[in-house]
Amino acid sequence: MNNYKNFEVRDWIDDPGFRKWVYKGEQNSFWLSILENTPSQAENIEQARDILRMVRGELDDVSEEELASRKSKLLDYISQEAQTRSWWRGRWFQAAAVLLLTLGFAGYYWKHTSTTPYNAVLSLSGNVAITEVVNTDEKVKLVTLPDGSSVILKKEARISYPDVFSADKREVVMLGEAFFEVQKNPDKPFYIHSGEMVTKVTGTSFSIKANAAEKQVQLVVKTGVVEISVKNSGKESKTNHLTLNPNQLVTLNRESNALEKRNVAEPVLINLPIESQYFTFKKTPVKDVFRTLELAYGVHINFDKQITSECNITARLGDEPIREKLEMICDVLNARFEMKNNAISVYSDGCEK
Numbered sequence: 643m644n645n646y647k648n649f650e651v652r653d654w655i656d657d658p659g660f661r662k663w664v665y666k667g668e669q670n671s672f673w674l675s676i677l678e679n680t681p682s683q684a685e686n687i688e689q690a691r692d693i694l695r696m697v698r699g700e701l702d703d704v705s706e707e708e709l710a711s712r713k714s715k716l717l718d719y720i721s722q723e724a725q726t727r728s729w730w731r732g733r734w735f736q737a738a739a740v741l742l743l744t745l746g747f748a749g750y751y752w753k754h755t756s757t758t759p760y761n762a763v764l765s766l767s768g769n770v771a772i773t774e775v776v777n778t779d780e781k782v783k784l785v786t787l788p789d790g791s792s793v794i795l796k797k798e799a800r801i802s803y804p805d806v807f808s809a810d811k812r813e814v815v816m817l818g819e820a821f822f823e824v825q826k827n828p829d830k831p832f833y834i835h836s837g838e839m840v841t842k843v844t845g846t847s848f849s850i851k852a853n854a855a856e857k858q859v860q861l862v863v864k865t866g867v868v869e870i871s872v873k874n875s876g877k878e879s880k881t882n883h884l885t886l887n888p889n890q891l892v893t894l895n896r897e898s899n900a901l902e903k904r905n906v907a908e909p910v911l912i913n914l915p916i917e918s919q920y921f922t923f924k925k926t927p928v929k930d931v932f933r934t935l936e937l938a939y940g941v942h943i944n945f946d947k948q949i950t951s952e953c954n955i956t957a958r959l960g961d962e963p964i965r966e967k968l969e970m971i972c973d974v975l976n977a978r979f980e981m982k983n984n985a986i987s988v989y990s991d992g993c994e995k
Contacts, residue, residue, distance in 0.1 A: 654690035782940035792963035847961035921959035928953040953993035
């Protein structure tokens with residue numbers, strides 16, 4: 643039996659049984675007893691679990707030589723940073739998450755991997771902090787990006803982005819299944835890096851399905867125009883480039899890097915209500931308007947039902963992010979709103995009959 647009392651973070655990450663427990667829950671009682679009987683290792687165990695969860699990788703599929711090399715590079719980097727910077731724990735793990743992706747741990751979900759997309763986010767950020775959001779719940783999770791764009795993450799989906807976008811472009815990294823409503827800004831394109839696929843938009847709505855364990859990435863456009871390109875070995879292929887219009891779906895084969903485009907009857911890819919919801923209201927009671935937004939975005943809206951009982955909304959909202967939709971609604975209601983995490987509070991003085 644291993645002498646777990648002397649383990650360091652790198653030892654926990656390197657232990658195959660520990661990884662199977664973190665990823666698959668195997669031998670749960672055994673590892674819980676280890677955690678209980680070695681309290682001095684609690685911090686190391688938690689750090690190792692956090693690092694492994696960041697990538698959700700099937701590291702058993704990686705050769706032991708490659709795993710050892712990548713693990714060594716990662717942990718040596720973290721060790722150096724810990725000595726030279728007094729980062730608080732959350733910032734330390736943000737850096738670790740970006741580096742993990744850059745080193746390509748996540749890329750081993752498929753055969754041919756490009757780690758350049760993750761380098762893009764890392765390089766653009768400079769000294770700007772990187773935020774990573776992971777949805778660990780069954781319910782969807784709304785993320786509002788620094789430019790106001792909305793992202794709805796399904797379970798186990800994740801997105802990484804700089805706290806401040808650069809002056810000439812907006813770039814994010816995502817894995818999993820998500821729906822985007824990108825804030826319109828033709829002068830500042832928005833790029834989504836999802837594995838080998840790069841999506842470029844200036845303001846539109848679409849769904850992406852980029853599950854790490856699958857051999858393909860898919861995207862379907864709800865509104866606007868989307869440009870798709872493929873990166874291979876760190877270089878963008880001039881031939882692997884497509885432009886998509888509404889109700890068009892593209893599939894990227896990760897093994898061949900081939901793109902296939904086709905028309906679809908509805909822009910539904912990941913089975914979210916918002917994919918087929920167009921927010922058309924005609925003298926609709928405000929309580930019903932807010933309920934529609936709650937179901938579409940997975941949020942809770944607090945408002946005074948009695949004060950707003952006479953309030954109706956007539957509007958046709960499009961692919962604006964939720965913040966912009968709320969601004970339009972509150973202008974009609976002569977109200978204001980506050981957003982905090984997945985909760986929204988609306989303050990109104992009521993409406994005349």
